[in-house]
Amino acid sequence: MQRDLDKMRVLFLNKSFKRYAGFVYPKVVQMFGNEDKMIVATQSSIEKMEKDGFKFVNIYFKNFNKSVIKGNEMQTTFTQVILMDTPKGRITGEYTMIGISDKKGENWKFIDTSNYDKNFIFKKFPNLSEDLIINPKRMYPLDEADLKAKCSQFKNMELQTISFSGNKTSTIITENEQKEIFENSVAYVSNIVRDPSTPCKIGYVLKEINEPRTKFKVGDQLHIEITAYEDDEYFFISHMNDDKIIVSNQSKVIKKF
Numbered sequence: 001m002q003r004d005l006d007k008m009r010v011l012f013l014n015k016s017f018k019r020y021a022g023f024v025y026p027k028v029v030q031m032f033g034n035e036d037k038m039i040v041a042t043q044s045s046i047e048k049m050e051k052d053g054f055k056f057v058n059i060y061f062k063n064f065n066k067s068v069i070k071g072n073e074m075q076t077t078f079t080q081v082i083l084m085d086t087p088k089g090r091i092t093g094e095y096t097m098i099g100i101s102d103k104k105g106e107n108w109k110f111i112d113t114s115n116y117d118k119n120f121i122f123k124k125f126p127n128l129s130e131d132l133i134i135n136p137k138r139m140y141p142l143d144e145a146d147l148k149a150k151c152s153q154f155k156n157m158e159l160q161t162i163s164f165s166g167n168k169t170s171t172i173i174t175e176n177e178q179k180e181i182f183e184n185s186v187a188y189v190s191n192i193v194r195d196p197s198t199p200c201k202i203g204y205v206l207k208e209i210n211e212p213r214t215k216f217k218v219g220d221q222l223h224i225e226i227t228a229y230e231d232d233e234y235f236f237i238s239h240m241n242d243d244k245i246i247v248s249n250q251s252k253v254i255k256k257f
Contacts (some may be wrong), residue, residue: 001076001099002061002162004108006249009059013237013245017042025100025109027125053087058227058248060235061097067105070129074101077132080112081235083142083227092228094138098128142228151199151226154234159251171251178204186211190222200226 008023017039021029024038032038049055060081067076080097083090098111098121113121118134154173161169167183173192180188187210193203204222224238232253239245 001101001105001108005061005099005110008110009248010245013056013059013248015043015046023108023110025098025111027127028111031124053085055085057083057085057090058225058235058237059083060228060248060250062230065133068129068131070127072102073127074105075099075129075132077134079135080114081228082114088141090142090144092140092142094135096134098132098134147226147228148199150229150234152196154199154202154226156257157253158255158257159234160254161249161251186214188216202226 004023008020011017011020011023020042021035021039029035029038032041046056061078062081063079065077067074069075076099077096078099080095082093082095084093093114095112095114098113099108100111101108111121111125113134114137116124118136121134122128122130155175157173159171159173161171169183170181172179172181175194176192178188178190178192180190187208188206189208190204190206193205195201202224204224206216206218206220206222209216209218221241222238223240224236226234226236228235233250234253235250237245237248
């Protein structure tokens with residue numbers, strides 16, 4: 001499920017709505033009439049939001065609940081956290097997300113409940129188990145000063161990230177260098193470019209790579225923005241120079257030095 005969530009959120013953040021629609025629960029698609037109508041409605045809604053000064057920054061997930069079986073479906077809920085820029089500053093919204101698999105957990109479809117209340121959800125989707133935990137929505141301003149202070153500590157540590165493929169990546173961060181080591185022994189080494197005034201935005205310049213078949217090359221520049229943290233876990237987006245988001249993920253601190 002985490003693999004499908006990771007793909008879905010990057011597609012959404014990059015506005016690849018046609019491919020994103022493949023992760024939406026079919027009964028949600030039917031509420032719009034068909035997939036094409038849902039895509040048009042999604043695009044129109046986001047265009048209006050951006051015109052009014054609202055923009056999605058990042059999305060991440062937490063608080064995964066135990067799965068339940070209802071009919072031929074595996075069902076579960078968890079919290080979707082949306083970070084958004086608004087005319088009054090960056091805000092955080094927390095909403096229950098529903099994951100459903102009719103293939104014994106191999107593939108998942110999702111219901112975003114951010115626009116629905118609990119009664120509507122169970123009325124519109126009677127196939128859902130009443131044992132599912134659906135929490136009330138929460139919205140609150142992001143404490144940007146606190147996040148900036150946390151970002152300033154983003155060095156002299158080892159982190160672990162799970163990639164889209166499910167492989168683990170170990171990343172060692174120092175003041176001036178980052179080394180990423182993948183499970184398949186591929187390694188990237190980059191110089192780090194930091195600006196103390198914007199510690200949550202960090203630049204990387206690739207200087208070494210031991211995998212000749214990769215699409216990356218020495219001299220490539222990568223930028224990440226740490227958008228949130230919880231305990232010892234950092235949530236971030238990263239992009240190349242064209243500003244297209246290539247990953248939205250999280251890294252957990254496993255060692256400090």
